[in-house]
Amino acid sequence: MTHLPRPRGELTARLVETLRGPLDGPPLTLGGPAPDASLALWMLHELHYRGFDEVDDRWEWSPRLMPLRRDLEDDLERRLRERYAGVATYDDLEVDEAVVAVIDDHEGPSLARHVQRHATRQEVEELLRQRSIYHLKEADPTSWTIPRLSAGPKAALLLVQLDEYGAGDPARLHHALFAQGLADSGLDAAYGAYVDEATDAVLEQNNAVSLFGLQRRMRGAALGHFAAFEATSSIPSRQLAQGMRRVGLPESMAGYYDEHVEADAAHEQVALRDICGRLVREEPALRDDVLLGAWTCLDLEARTARDLLGRWEAVAA
Amino acid sequence: MSGSRPPVLRVCADGPVLVTGEVEVEDADGVRHRSTRPVSAVCRCGASSRAPWCDGTHKLLRARDADRGSPQG
Structure with missing residues (x-):
């Protein structure tokens, strides 16, 4: 139905390579700020919607992906909450x-x-x-x-x-x-x-x-x-x-x-x-x-x- | 949808009337409009471009009235 996106940087290249490979292996981590973080998180979320043709559906709940997803989601949530801080809440x-x-x-x-x-x-x-x-x-x-x-x-x-x-x-x-x-x-x-x-x-x-x-x-x-x-x-x-x-x-x-x-x-x-x-x-x-x-x-x-x-x-x- | 209970029309403050379930509205010219939506909003301000259904125009009227300092609605 849908194909993996083209990598836009080191993180998404690593993620695409991992998703095409075996389910077993060490967990993925963020490491540091990544310019392609948004695409990486989009791909991780997509595993919960419709997945990707060339990716085993079992990746959806793979413990190898959870640390990376947590880091990316924490960064996003922090960013959203920082932007929201100070808005009038009536x-x-x-x-x-x-x-x-x-x-x-x-x-x-x-x-x-x-x-x-x-x-x-x-x-x-x-x-x-x-x-x-x-x-x-x-x-x-x-x-x-x-x-x-x-x-x-x-x-x-x-x-x-x-x-x-x-x-x-x-x-x-x-x-x-x-x-x-x-x-x-x-x-x-x-x-x-x-x-x-x-x-x-x-x-x-x-x-x-x-x-x-x-x-x-x-x-x-x-x-x-x-x-x-x-x-x-x-x-x-x-x-x-x-x-x-x-x-x-x-x-x-x-x-x-x-x-x-x-x-x-x-x-x-x-x-x-x-x-x-x-x-x-x-x-x-x-x-x-x-x-x-x-x-x-x-x-x-x-x-x-x-x-x-x-x-x-x-x-x- | 609700057995023998009569349909409930809910008036929204500064907004449309909400109707749940299939409904027909007869406009001032006697033309009947049918909605099969699970929930429909009927225009109450008279300014909708999609009458008899609400299209949100009441909010523009409210904003204009607020700019003029006149009461809402």
């Missing part, structure tokens, strides 16, 4: 209102506005290739939290996930809609097809949701991220759909974003009130992680936007 508000306040406070450039009005078709296609890393497994990272929740937030999360997963119809499943849009746009719809060109910011976005989903202790951050993602999706999705049509992309690609205008307007309300609200009522200690996750969602998207917009501006200049 302790006097209910958590759903606090998430909305954090969203209202956050300022960042908007890729959707650029796509709506100015982007070239080439830029829009590049954005789709970058987004494909997440959208081809859309909703999956949040699903890791399901068995870790009590009845209240779990029932609400499943209501949203049922919609994300097409309510029983594979053709309506969101990541299938995205794949169809890519294929109709002349892009490669295969899972993981564009990981070799994924930017570091995009890999970090993906790694953060996988970290939040795969570490049970971070379920608060996973659901805060989810709520902020849904609550900042409807209006940008409308702008993206307009932009896709403006540059002449097929109706199925624009339609993917149309779908998110309506779907996420409803998901937003459920995510804020029923998922995050109920979670924090039952587990008040998770409140700060909910806000960490929400703010991280906004911050990582802003980093991706600054990176891509800066690059396109440089090309245009």
Whole structure:
């Protein structure tokens, strides 16, 4: 289904070589700062999603990989918490209102506005290739939290996930809609097809949701991220759909974003009130992680936007 | 979905009305719109571009009202 990415440095070269080799051997360690750390962590997480064609599925839980994964996840978590430190957390508000306040406070450039009005078709296609890393497994990272929740937030999360997963119809499943849009746009719809060109910011976005989903202790951050993602999706999705049509992309690609205008307007309300609200009522200690996750969602998207917009501006200049 | 219980419409503060399960909404012109989503959001501010469904536009109105210093909603 999907192939190992091209190594980008010493660490990922070592990891690729290890994954192609025998299961037995000494554990891998980080050693020191690695410029290709994001890709390495993405590969380790990917073993828990769909794996790689040429890699034995048993690597998923190999004790040889756990020390490296722990080091990379610890570095990522530390970085995310350092960036979040000092953000206003509105302790006097209910958590759903606090998430909305954090969203209202956050300022960042908007890729959707650029796509709506100015982007070239080439830029829009590049954005789709970058987004494909997440959208081809859309909703999956949040699903890791399901068995870790009590009845209240779990029932609400499943209501949203049922919609994300097409309510029983594979053709309506969101990541299938995205794949169809890519294929109709002349892009490669295969899972993981564009990981070799994924930017570091995009890999970090993906790694953060996988970290939040795969570490049970971070379920608060996973659901805060989810709520902020849904609550900042409807209006940008409308702008993206307009932009896709403006540059002449097929109706199925624009339609993917149309779908998110309506779907996420409803998901937003459920995510804020029923998922995050109920979670924090039952587990008040998770409140700060909910806000960490929400703010991280906004911050990582802003980093991706600054990176891509800066690059396109440089090309245009 | 819930046996003999009537459907519950949930009003969201400064937001849409949430409806769980398949639903039909008849608009002011008598046109019926069906949603088969597990949960749907019906526009309450009257400004949605995808009426009768919510598209988040109420948040833009709220931000504009806040900029003008007038009360929300």
